[in-house]
Amino acid sequence: MRTKVAAILLLLLSGLWLLPVFLGQSDAVEIDAEALPPEVRKVFIHSCIPCHSSSAPLPRIGNLEPFRYFLVRRKQMATKRLDFDQWAQLNSNKQELRRQKIRKAIEKDFMPPLDFRFFNHALSDSDRAILLKWSRP
Numbered sequence: 001m002r003t004k005v006a007a008i009l010l011l012l013l014s015g016l017w018l019l020p021v022f023l024g025q026s027d028a029v030e031i032d033a034e035a036l037p038p039e040v041r042k043v044f045i046h047s048c049i050p051c052h053s054s055s056a057p058l059p060r061i062g063n064l065e066p067f068r069y070f071l072v073r074r075k076q077m078a079t080k081r082l083d084f085d086q087w088a089q090l091n092s093n094k095q096e097l098r099r100q101k102i103r104k105a106i107e108k109d110f111m112p113p114l115d116f117r118f119f120n121h122a123l124s125d126s127d128r129a130i131l132l133k134w135s136r137p
């Protein structure tokens with residue numbers, strides 16, 4: 001009994017439970033949207049895709065519960081509004097509509113969500129400039 005408790009304690013203390021975070025799928029994601037200019041795509045991949053593409057893997061922390069649970073739900077809400085997986089199939093009106101929504105989200109500093117910015121996904125000034133220029137009506 002005592003050794004069991006000791007073993008569990010050792011496991012917890014050793015940080016082994018964090019392993020799935022490092023061994024799981026990486027943060028690397030791609031975007032299948034040929035219609036987007038490369039510099040714009042790059043910004044989306046860096047700051048938006050983890051939530052706004054149904055096929056992109058969750059950020060690494062999503063390999064761990066309870067983060068997984070919240071990330072999956074959040075991603076469902078995000079892709080309902082904007083899913084880059086579908087971008088290439090949208091007609092030009094719909095693309096334009098989403099472009100204006102993206103513009104508003106950037107202008108109002110609404111996206112990416114504040115907490116996500118801590119994980120090195122914030123938009124730099126030049127990222128913002130790229131998105132604003134691309135989405136200008």
Ligand code: HEC
Pocket residue numbers: 044047048049050051052074075077078081082098101102103105111112113116123
């Ligand atoms: C951490 C996850 C996450 C990231 C990263 C993220 N979003 Fe979102 N986004 C959401 C969620 C969740 C919603 C839905 C919000 C709601 O329904 O209130 C949303 C909604 C939106 C909407 C829809 C707003 C509307 O009025 O319909 C746009 C546009 C948007 N995001 C753009 C972006 C852009 C551009 C980026 C990158 C710069 C980005 N998002 C990054 C989670 C995210």
